[in-house]
Amino acid sequence: MISNERKEYLKRIKRNKRIILISQISIIVLFLGIWELLSRLNMIDTFLLSSPTKVFNTIIDLAKSNNLFNHLFTTLKEILISFILGNIIGFTISSILYLFKTLSKILDPYLTILNSLPKVALGPLIIIVSGANTKSIIIMALLISSIISILNINTAFKSTDENRIKLLKTMNASKLQILFHVVIPSNYSQIVDSFKVNISMCFVGVIMGEFLVSKEGVGYLINYGSQVFNMNLVISGIFILIILTIGLYLLISFLERKIKK
Amino acid sequence: MNNILEIKNLYKNYQTIDEEVKVLDNINIKVNKGDFLGIVGPSGAGKSTLLSIISGLEKPSSGYIVKDDDITFAYMLQTDTLMPYLTILDNCLLGLKINKKYSKEKELEVIKLLTKYGLKDYINKYPSDLSGGQKQRASLIRALCLSPDILLLDEPFSALDYQNRLNISNDIKDILKKENKSMIIVTHDLSEAISLCSKVIVLSNKPSKIKSIYRIDLDQDKDPINNRMSDEFMKYYKMIWRDLNDK
Numbered sequence A: 001m002i003s004n005e006r007k008e009y010l011k012r013i014k015r016n017k018r019i020i021l022i023s024q025i026s027i028i029v030l031f032l033g034i035w036e037l038l039s040r041l042n043m044i045d046t047f048l049l050s051s052p053t054k055v056f057n058t059i060i061d062l063a064k065s066n067n068l069f070n071h072l073f074t075t076l077k078e079i080l081i082s083f084i085l086g087n088i089i090g091f092t093i094s095s096i097l098y099l100f101k102t103l104s105k106i107l108d109p110y111l112t113i114l115n116s117l118p119k120v121a122l123g124p125l126i127i128i129v130s131g132a133n134t135k136s137i138i139i140m141a142l143l144i145s146s147i148i149s150i151l152n153i154n155t156a157f158k159s160t161d162e163n164r165i166k167l168l169k170t171m172n173a174s175k176l177q178i179l180f181h182v183v184i185p186s187n188y189s190q191i192v193d194s195f196k197v198n199i200s201m202c203f204v205g206v207i208m209g210e211f212l213v214s215k216e217g218v219g220y221l222i223n224y225g226s227q228v229f230n231m232n233l234v235i236s237g238i239f240i241l242i243i244l245t246i247g248l249y250l251l252i253s254f255l256e257r258k259i260k261k
Numbered sequence B: 001m002n003n004i005l006e007i008k009n010l011y012k013n014y015q016t017i018d019e020e021v022k023v024l025d026n027i028n029i030k031v032n033k034g035d036f037l038g039i040v041g042p043s044g045a046g047k048s049t050l051l052s053i054i055s056g057l058e059k060p061s062s063g064y065i066v067k068d069d070d071i072t073f074a075y076m077l078q079t080d081t082l083m084p085y086l087t088i089l090d091n092c093l094l095g096l097k098i099n100k101k102y103s104k105e106k107e108l109e110v111i112k113l114l115t116k117y118g119l120k121d122y123i124n125k126y127p128s129d130l131s132g133g134q135k136q137r138a139s140l141i142r143a144l145c146l147s148p149d150i151l152l153l154d155e156p157f158s159a160l161d162y163q164n165r166l167n168i169s170n171d172i173k174d175i176l177k178k179e180n181k182s183m184i185i186v187t188h189d190l191s192e193a194i195s196l197c198s199k200v201i202v203l204s205n206k207p208s209k210i211k212s213i214y215r216i217d218l219d220q221d222k223d224p225i226n227n228r229m230s231d232e233f234m235k236y237y238k239m240i241w242r243d244l245n246d247k
Helices: A004-040 A052-064 A067-099 A101-116 A119-130 A134-158 A162-170 A175-186 A188-213 A218-227 A231-260 B047-055 B088-098 B104-116 B132-144 B162-178 B190-196 B231-245
Strands: B003-015 B020-032 B036-040 B062-067 B073-076 B150-154 B182-186 B199-203 B210-215
Touching: A004 A052, A052 A067, A052 A231, A067 A101, A067 A134, A067 A175, A067 A188, A067 A218, A067 A231, A101 A134, A119 A134, A119 A188, A134 A188, A162 A175, A162 B073, A175 A188, A175 B088, A188 A218, A188 A231, A218 A231, B003 B047, B020 B047, B020 B182, B020 B210, B036 B047, B036 B190, B047 B073, B047 B150, B047 B182, B073 B132, B088 B104, B088 B132, B104 B132, B132 B150, B132 B162, B162 B190, B182 B190, B190 B231, B199 B231, B210 B231
Parallel strands: B036 B182, B036 B199, B073 B150, B150 B182
Antiparallel strands: B003 B020, B003 B062, B199 B210
């Protein structure tokens, strides 16, 4: 039997959640509404700032001509490859650095410098070495994502509860056993968090790469739009990116829930 | 009595960039089979370091730990250190798996042990489902699963509230007696050391020397809670307390 106080409490939580959701949706609806209204009343220059209906029509046109899916597929493929490779590289190097403390100390300043360096500055170099192709885009994304991944996972590994490690040492565990039985499982949630950061970093890297070299992809679409002064295309590209981000974020959150179970 | 471990002329120094810190200074201890040995002393006296050296986690600066090769240890630490991502059963099997001694038969033995000491309903639960006292009992069983000859306990109850401390110290003494194990416990709680142990060693301030060794002649068949009520207990308490505070 649920008490009235509990019913009231559950109702309050439900109401609160509903208010938050409605407010979140209202903000975007309001934003799009005002934007559309201002463009129809000619209060903003639609040549520069477009309008929601124009953006919508551009996306539909792209979809009809099959271009949208080609660009989407290209970008998604590049993100996915760099995400998987970035995580493998980040995870493997973090594990090696955990196992070899001296190596970790030797490489520490180099990792910090690489992390601070604006990777876009390396763009021309990457293009000259690897050519103006998908490989350069992925290298660019990997440079951005894997360094952060290494730093994040390594920091998490280092903060593993010393008592748990000590306990395993008393059981005569080897360094590798400590890594697999304590360090990695103790940091599941930090590793998943690093995946989350990594997906955004891959996004940044891939779009940056597409700006520089690509003939396909959402980044190329935005860049091409700006070159021919087609702002509908530029803003449509940005909208597609937002939708992609939301989709990938939801996917990672779903995986996170699965892993944390 | 059957001597199973001897610490001989043991010294330990820690090196830092600025200085050399002397921690243990000529420690000599004998442990007999079935001994419950308590080590008390001021904070920072090197009690935990001594346990680490006995177990082989740290090397002494000089001196020896004399024991037969087949004498084994298991550790129980201050915090429960049960892995939150493993079930209680998997936590207890961890040491066996690490030492490649896991088998189905061993698993059944572990389940028997958990059942015998009241954790049957928690075998497939996670540590977060257990109370503080139950967690410590599970930690103890995990240590016992390795069939150690000597159990090393480093302030094992300090994270528990007072009532739980008394109950679990009762439990632990009872379990160790039934399993016929020896124990070395490091604690800052004098009452705990007197009520649990057959011998109490008092360490001085750093660098720690052995100030005195007390043989505790309380009724060892009584549980630690009842032992605390006896006049004898108070007599030991006053004596050791004076010794501890004597500069």
